[in-house]
Amino acid sequence: MLWTVFLLLNGLLLLVLLYSTRRRQKNEPPLDKGLIPWLGHALEFGKDAAKFLARMKNKHGDIFTLRVAGHYVTVLLDPNSFDSVLNDNDLSHNRIQLLQRIFSLSLPNIEPAAEKKWMEQHFQGVSLSRLSRAMNTHLKNLLLSNQEGCNPSEWKRDGLFNFCYSLLFRAGYLTLFERGDNAAAVYKEFCTFDSLLTKLARCSLKREESKTANLSREKLWELLSPDWLNGGSESSSWQQNYIRFLKEAGVDAEMQKRALLLQLWTTQCNAGPAAFWLLGFLLTCDEAMDAVKSEIKGLNLQDVSSQHPPINPLEAHRTPVLDSVLSETLRLTAAVMINREVVQDKILCMANGQEYHLRQGDKVCLFPFLSPQMDPEIHEDPQVFKYNRFLNKRTMKDDFYKNKKRLKYYTMPWGAGRNVCVGKEFAIATIKQFVLLVLTHLDLKIDEAHGTFELPAVNPSRYGFGMLQPDGDLQVKYQLKRRQHEE
Template sequence: MWTFVLTLTLVLLLFLLLLLTCISRTRSGDEPPLDKGRVPWLGHALNFQRDAAKFLAEMKKKHGDIFTVCAAGHYITVLLDPNSYDAVLYDSDSLGYCGQKTLQMVFGLNLTNHNRAEEKRWMGQCFHGAKLESLSRSMYRNLQVLLGSAEMVHNLNEWKEDQLFNFCYSLLFKAGYLTLFGTEHNSSDRELATIYKEFRTFDGLIAKLARSALKSGEKRVANSVRKRLWDLLSPPMQSEIGAACSWQEDYRQYLEDSGVDKETQRRAMLLQLWITQCNAGPAAFWLLGFLLTHPQAMQAVQREMDSLQQQAPASELPYLDSQGSTPVFDSVLSETLRLTAAVLISREVKQDVMLNLADGRSFRLRRSDRVCLFPHLSPQMDPCIHQEPEKFKFDRFLNKDGTKKNDFFKGKSRLKYFTMPWGAGTNVCIGRDFATSTIKQFVFIVLTCFDVELSDPNSSMPPPNTVRCGFGMLQPKGDLNIRYKRKALL
């Protein structure tokens, strides 16, 4: 009894101390504008969770390109000037990685003593050069097999109904799983469907997991599905459906050689499954959705694809890599990612430091605070950079002569960062070339080999689910009903 009372008293005292700290904090003259919100300690946490983009846009309008907000006891300095992003991205001395707590909450994974820099170097070798080419071609073959399956082409003369998000996510997940976590064409449809179903359940809860916002029933579901995925990705399962030479097994061996224990290896596989599979499906949904709802864009892409098809040998589908010469298609993809990629780049302030902005101003960041960049808001949705940023313009990233456009300005200043779907600097996505190749190849095969159309020609794109801001690609709040049928042999 006395132990319980003592524990409760200590918890209350700690909470009161945190509360007093939050109430007493004031802005010094050399710090960014401070907005603590109306509720002590909680601050702006709920607004941040509901719709980070809307909340931060309001804060930007109120305070400018840099400000500090309170959210659940944390003080977060948000920088929204893309010309100053390098000051955060490349300062590893004063600004450090702050994702370990999230890894623990979401994936049950403790990698505190793991060498992240060495792992990043290892990953870089896997997703560049000859190894990237091998993975991309394997993905291409797996997509061809899945899109040419009996389920997809059961009757050449009949239309098949589906929802676009499920269509894209399921096919790209299965092909990606076969490419990285198994070997080509070796998993049964039932096994792939099981893993995909469990993954989608987990993916649907990930934002709440990261923010400790799960309800009691959701907690049980999250813990259960996470355990099932650990089991499905463990060696016994892989020995039945995969080969020891898969990328997954190479990564497991790397962890083994690095001294990571078996249980941590098992849990790390779920992290890698989510990182490698959570963005391509949603990105393909938005890309195809924008094309289906914007006929002029679809016609321009189809013309480019027809030209590629004519250059290929008869009855052979061209292979597109991430560097292929497809300026129209690339512009459509860049515009899609500009509108729907919502990465949040976060650092922990390891020591008091002066942050020097591109316009000559300097602000002091306090030790133990966090500093965040939100490229979705700036530069991607900044009207000073992209005219009518909320609209889909398929040729936004094309010059008048049809070449790729790289020159974007804010005022008179040419921007280094005018869109950042893959992050930047030390925070850039290592697998971006593989992801780009995957998305392009999938959409190319679908549009070349299938007639695809909206079930209702008057359908419009669903709005994004803003709760997922900060977790990579946004997902839709709703879907698009489509129908498709085979028009050519794969």
């Protein structure tokens, strides 16, 4: 027995030494292993990726390799060189482990290309218009029903994040899943699950948190499972079409249920936080709010009451000011990470002509939030919200430069290349519709009773998981506009 333990300990020590003795070879990026064997920089990376990677960029430049929990990750922060990663077929996008870890989901029969093609069919063209109109209808109904029973002169109070997230989540759930019977229960359980999702992904849950996450996940599987999946009558919803796609790919009933949670999170996790930041920036910047309201007033919208059929303003009007505000909001608060795996040794060619050798089994990471989005050479005063940063008089500005070279990627909230978000247009339409409805139907103000007129800081654990979320909330008050009372 003692001999067995001795051999195991020696084996573990050998593994630690192997991971600790890696040396930078010729033409490899700068190597930073950190002080802790095996773990390396994992703790710092998970705590606040933006702050940590900014420090590494100042130390090493636009490319460097880090040791993170036994893996070696090459971080590339030169946007002029992103295409060398995004368009390289020798770098694979392996999401299998992440799906298993977060959603306890396995989809071995689903080809990424086939899944993307299906998503494009249902989030573009005629389908996009139909979904956007349905979303607009649900948003408006929920917004107005939220005011039912209130005294016309009464101000309702809420946290802006909860206000935006709850309305957009329920409207999105109604649009894609076409179920109103359990929307509130799904939203409540989803918030519990989402609050632990980053720890699930990083395997850093405490025992009680793990129990909570597993229980919440199981509840959501049952809540999302439609009656017809268990033998009831089928509907013609987006959800039903997605289940049909899974069935045709040979996915069993249990994994179908679990895949619905993946799609719920994918489709609903970003719009609410994006709307929160956008409205928060407007509420804390009078110049921006005045510019957006002036543009909306100039649209001459007729759909100001529930008696008129809903319209999608994106189909009939141009809104360059609102578009610029949205782009600036996403530049400041969208923090995706684009990850690839090196399937065989390769040479990475940088835009400046420098070439670096990457080792098989390593990972490559792009973090557009740090560069280009927060790069002062590309965006002057990058930490500051400037509503007209992406505005050239009445058109959108798209000429940004680094090292005197015009950038293809100057902001990347939706990813790029094979990583580009298929639902991008639907998300943009949804956020803009929501902001338009709020500003045309409600008087929305910061609640001065709470004494704070500033947006909360971001939750640093959300870097790498799409839209950032606030560490706290902004308290607001709102009521129907006067003309709404009179109708």
